[in-house]
Amino acid sequence: MKRYFEIYLKFLAQHLKRMLQYRSDFLIGAGSFLFIQASGILFMVLIFQQIPDLNGWSLTEMMFLYGYFQLPRGIDHLLTDNIWLIPTKVRRGEIDRYLLRPINPLFQLVIERFQIEAFGELIVGVALMIYTIPLLNIDLTVWTVLLGLLFIILGSLIYTSIKLITASIGFWVINSMPIMTTVYNIADFSKYPTTIFPKVIQYTVTYLIPFAFVSFLPATALLNRSNGLEILLGSVIAVSVLSIAAYRLWVLGLKSYQSVGS
Amino acid sequence: MFQTIKPYWAYAKASFTVGFAYRLHILFWVLSDLVQVGVLLLIWIAIYGNSSSTTMQGYTLAQMMMYNLIIYMTASFTYMKPLFDLADDHFDGKVAMSLIKPTKYIYEVFFRNLGNNFVGNIIISLPLMIVLSTLTVTANHGVNFTLGTTILYVFSILLALLISFFSNFIFATMVFVTDATFGMMQLNEAVVRIFSGSLIPLSFFPGWLKTIAYILPYASVYTVPTLILMNRYTNSELWINLGIQLAWAIGLIIGANLIWSVIITKMKVHGG
Amino acid sequence: MIEAKHISKSFVKYEKEKGLIGMIKGFVNAKKVIKKAVDNVSFTIQEGEVIGYIGANGAGKSTTIKMLTGILTPTSGEILVDGIIPYKDRVRNARNIGVVFGQRTQLWWDLPLVESFSILKEIYQVSNEDYKARMEMFEDVLQLSEFIKSPVRTLSLGQRMRADIAASLLHNPKVLYLDEPTIGLDVNAKLKMRQAIKTMNKTFKTTVILTTHDLDDIEELCNRILIIDNGKIIYDGALSDIKTKYGSDTKVSFVLKEAWTDFVDLAHLMEVDPKDIIVKVDEDKLEIGFDKRILSVAHVAQVIMKNYEVTDLKIMETDIESIVSRIYNEGKVNVSND
Numbered sequence: 072m073k074r075y076f077e078i079y080l081k082f083l084a085q086h087l088k089r090m091l092q093y094r095s096d097f098l099i100g101a102g103s104f105l106f107i108q109a110s111g112i113l114f115m116v117l118i119f120q121q122i123p124d125l126n127g128w129s130l131t132e133m134m135f136l137y138g139y140f141q142l143p144r145g146i147d148h149l150l151t152d153n154i155w156l157i158p159t160k161v162r163r164g165e166i167d168r169y170l171l172r173p174i175n176p177l178f179q180l181v182i183e184r185f186q187i188e189a190f191g192e193l194i195v196g197v198a199l200m201i202y203t204i205p206l207l208n209i210d211l212t213v214w215t216v217l218l219g220l221l222f223i224i225l226g227s228l229i230y231t232s233i234k235l236i237t238a239s240i241g242f243w244v245i246n247s248m249p250i251m252t253t254v255y256n257i258a259d260f261s262k263y264p265t266t267i268f269p270k271v272i273q274y275t276v277t278y279l280i281p282f283a284f285v286s287f288l289p290a291t292a293l294l295n296r297s298n299g300l301e302i303l304l305g306s307v308i309a310v311s312v313l314s315i316a317a318y319r320l321w322v323l324g325l326k327s328y329q330s331v332g333s
Numbered sequence: 334m335f336q337t338i339k340p341y342w343a344y345a346k347a348s349f350t351v352g353f354a355y356r357l358h359i360l361f362w363v364l365s366d367l368v369q370v371g372v373l374l375l376i377w378i379a380i381y382g383n384s385s386s387t388t389m390q391g392y393t394l395a396q397m398m399m400y401n402l403i404i405y406m407t408a409s410f411t412y413m414k415p416l417f418d419l420a421d422d423h424f425d426g427k428v429a430m431s432l433i434k435p436t437k438y439i440y441e442v443f444f445r446n447l448g449n450n451f452v453g454n455i456i457i458s459l460p461l462m463i464v465l466s467t468l469t470v471t472a473n474h475g476v477n478f479t480l481g482t483t484i485l486y487v488f489s490i491l492l493a494l495l496i497s498f499f500s501n502f503i504f505a506t507m508v509f510v511t512d513a514t515f516g517m518m519q520l521n522e523a524v525v526r527i528f529s530g531s532l533i534p535l536s537f538f539p540g541w542l543k544t545i546a547y548i549l550p551y552a553s554v555y556t557v558p559t560l561i562l563m564n565r566y567t568n569s570e571l572w573i574n575l576g577i578q579l580a581w582a583i584g585l586i587i588g589a590n591l592i593w594s595v596i597i598t599k600m601k602v603h604g605g
Numbered sequence: 606m607i608e609a610k611h612i613s614k615s616f617v618k619y620e621k622e623k624g625l626i627g628m629i630k631g632f633v634n635a636k637k638v639i640k641k642a643v644d645n646v647s648f649t650i651q652e653g654e655v656i657g658y659i660g661a662n663g664a665g666k667s668t669t670i671k672m673l674t675g676i677l678t679p680t681s682g683e684i685l686v687d688g689i690i691p692y693k694d695r696v697r698n699a700r701n702i703g704v705v706f707g708q709r710t711q712l713w714w715d716l717p718l719v720e721s722f723s724i725l726k727e728i729y730q731v732s733n734e735d736y737k738a739r740m741e742m743f744e745d746v747l748q749l750s751e752f753i754k755s756p757v758r759t760l761s762l763g764q765r766m767r768a769d770i771a772a773s774l775l776h777n778p779k780v781l782y783l784d785e786p787t788i789g790l791d792v793n794a795k796l797k798m799r800q801a802i803k804t805m806n807k808t809f810k811t812t813v814i815l816t817t818h819d820l821d822d823i824e825e826l827c828n829r830i831l832i833i834d835n836g837k838i839i840y841d842g843a844l845s846d847i848k849t850k851y852g853s854d855t856k857v858s859f860v861l862k863e864a865w866t867d868f869v870d871l872a873h874l875m876e877v878d879p880k881d882i883i884v885k886v887d888e889d890k891l892e893i894g895f896d897k898r899i900l901s902v903a904h905v906a907q908v909i910m911k912n913y914e915v916t917d918l919k920i921m922e923t924d925i926e927s928i929v930s931r932i933y934n935e936g937k938v939n940v941s942n943d
Contacts (some may be wrong), residue, residue: 085647085716103520110527118538122383122391168711170676173699174728183713253365259372267379329678329692332616332671 075174079182085186097187111137111262112199126267131206132294133263138199139293140262140286143226145192151231153184157240158248166328177321209293218299222289225306230258230283232313235321242324258282264291281309305324363460370405370461374398390536395474396563397534402465404531404559409458410490411497411554477564485571489558492578497554499585506596507590524549530556550585551579606780606812607650607673613836614643642668643679644836652779653810655802657817657827657844659928665836666816670782673814674704687779700729703773707785709767712757714935719753720769722775729776736775743771744799763794770798774805781805783815787822798866799825832932840932851931853897854923857905862914864889875900875908 090097103119115137119130128136157180160166169176209215237254257275261282265273278281284306292299381387381394392400468474504521528530529551535543546552557574560566566574618638660666670685671677672709675691675698684691691698704711712721714887726736741748747767753759760768766786770939781802787795805811805861815826823830823844831846832840840847865886871893872879883894891913893905902920909915 074727074730078724081720081724081727085720091716099517099520103517103523106520107523110523110532113527114533117533118380121537122380123385125379125383165709167671167676167706170695171674171699171702171704171711172728173696185549186601249365251370256365256368256372263376263379267382268375272375295882327872329676331676 075178082182083185086187090187092181100188101191101194104188105195108141108192108195126264128264131203134199135203135207135294136264137262138196138203138285139290141192141196141199142223143198143230143285144258146223146227147230147234148192149186149189150227151181151234152189153181153188154231154234154238155251156180157235157238157244158182158244158251161241161324161328162245164332166325170325170329174327177318200260208295210295215293218303219289219293221303222286222292222306225310226285228310229281229306229313230301232310232317233280233282235317236313239317239320239324242327254280258285261287262284263287281305281313284309289298300317357496366405367460370401373401377401390534392534392536393475395472396476399468399474399476399563400463400534400559402461402468403562404555406458406465407490407493407555407558408459408529408531409454411493425445428483478562479564482561482564485575486558486562489561489575489578492575492582493554493558496550496578496585497583499582499589500550500554500588503585505593506592525551525554529553529554530559540565550581553581606652606654606687607814608685609646609648609669609673610683612643612646612672612679613641614672614677615639615641615680624867628650641836643672643827643833645682646833646836647682648831648838648841650812650814652771652812653806654829655806655813655815655827657815657822657823657830658833659817659830660833664833664861666833667784669833670814670816674702674782675699678863687834700776701779702782703768703776703778703780705769705773705784705786707766707788710757711764712765712768712772714758715756717754717756718749718760719771721757721768721772721922722753725775731776735777739775739777741805742792742907743774743801746804747771747797752777760831763790766790766794767797770801774801774811777805777809780812780814783813783817785817786815787817787819795819802826832928834932835889847928851923851928854894854928854931855897855902855919856892856893856894857909858890858919858921859909859913859915860917861889861891862916865891868913868920871908874912875905 112134115130115133116246118125124130125133131327137313160180166176169179172179185310204211233254234251237247237251240250244250257280260272260276265276265283265287268276277288284302288297288302288305291297292302372525376393377397381389387393389397468532469476469478501521504517528535528546528549530546535546535552538546557578561571561574567571614641618640636802646665646669658666658669668677672679673686673691678692686698687701689701691696712718713724716724722740725731731739747770749767749771752764757765770783770786783802787798790798799822800814806813806826813826815822817823819851827844828874830840830842830844830931831838865888870879871884872882875882877895877900881895881899885892885894891909893909895905906918910918
């Protein structure tokens, strides 16, 4: 375990070094993400000039939700972006090199990329939090903060697991990229309170592809609109089920790769 | 992550072959597009649900939904991304060859893009078009479609294609020459999205933002054709906007050629 | 050290007919074609041997190597490398092996070379002393210090290969697999590569399996040759045997001014036994195959040019492909495990 940690640190040091080297690229990349998020906020602001609230959610609460949405997504984007390349690597036979080293292949694949541009998303998220929290009815106790952080970690694990599941399909289907993007786009539903959508969508996003547990439901807990512990329980169940399923599918995919070749 | 993928996605989208081997592939591209549109539509339904009036900035809910569908379809039709051609050609040394006939190269890329993208775009827009046509006939959408405006829509799309391509071409050469990364492309996409009317109809913008939108060419690519088809322009507005489109198209073609020849000259000198 | 027992590997390919109809048919009911890339291959390799694994492209070399390294699982048969089954006990096997693929690097593209080594040290748990000693040896033989600070993507092919081989040997693997390691390299780089392999083999008794098309590689490094053709082993024996038997095959081809009209007894002209030359003629092209030890190229050329008007001539030394086809045509030579 310690070995894995040290290897990761070495890679991280290299990624950061490279970021400093290509500073302008990084700034432009982060800047563009920032801008993209800004467009979402612009949309909301403009909408709220037309309506008083959205199914009981005020503009400030919406912005809190939007900001909170960025955090788990940003972390997942930062750390595990390489998973998107799994279908391509499988096709090109680039998984071989991971199988030749005496450490976990998935670990090797993931640490190769540290998508620093994701800081754009994280900055937006944090900024929105800082702006909205004082304006809302949130008691900032140690418990709430810890809960909030915990939800963020669990949330990004949900993203990663779902990403890995759709990526691993690439072991059998020639190009699972469109599947990946479709599923990922479904996450956009949880930028908004899921209660505004028809029951079908709510059901899908809560129980089938549980993006609701990433940011929306935790946000409701933090805003005292629901029971934090219940949501936490749901989150933990979602993470457990998904991460186990994701990893198993990955391992199955590797087995198939070893049997079918590339 | 979607934003990072979009450039690649678009390229792949543009160069697939129409064959049964890719049936599943196409199905999922289409699905992914539909999901995106679906989210938007559902959000608008919710928004209107919270409004005390039935119209916002002159749009009923039905009209707003039609707006979103049409503008999405328009965006599909006019999708042109010449950056990849540029990068590829550079690798093949075709750019060097174009030194001999600088002007022709741009048009070559344009038509190649047209060929590649257009067929693909039509195919992918097909479900949307089917949905739209059905709605047009069956639903109470509050849009006054006429033959005249539909024909003008097609004409407007052609102009939009030109604007889309040449503005992107100019942007692409800048990116290419300064060796900037995909970050720039994403930035460009985000800007286009906001100021083209895809995010939200431009009539929702506050004054100063509206001004910016009208200075940029993007409104001419998406909003103008859409509003023509939806017959929301008065007669004079219609012809003014078409005129603006024409002006942009011509201006950008000239601009692109100019910039390209400047680049080529520079390359000749420095041995790009 | 390495035991391969009756290993086979089959791939399933779906054959689709041409045209639109074919595509439609293929989507509904594609014809399964089973290709046997490796067919009942067996061999035993002792510690410290340096094996040359030869075969035409597509003969099954890479597939065998992939199975030995654990990347691919055999359809049937068993493989043991140092008592470990590679595809079952992947991690344990990985610690024992070093692999160099000629076409693809195992190093990290964007990282400076020295960082790659540092990470590998961590991955394979190489001790500080061993690391130091190994890096010194690499410096001695491969001169990596010239570019050790550069990112791998900026290296030339020769530099990258030198780096790859160092990387594969850093942890002193028991077995080293090299898949076309010298392809595309200049003479200097090739010499360095071979030197590194030789040194490791001598010092640490590293077992080496080398696939290559380069006869000089085999000349310099290998003591035993395995030839695979169409998935089957058709030769397994000492290098010296092959050299004695086939190494001197030579062909000289002439383009004559006029096409041959009558039959001429060339053997008589050259004053050799008819069975010592193989003559092929096609209009104005004449090809003579012979053994260099019996007949000299000069003599053959002289005789032909004295008797005919020659407009072009080409000398072809023996190569892998012709040895392989020669051996194949002669039937399988019996395998003897020393």
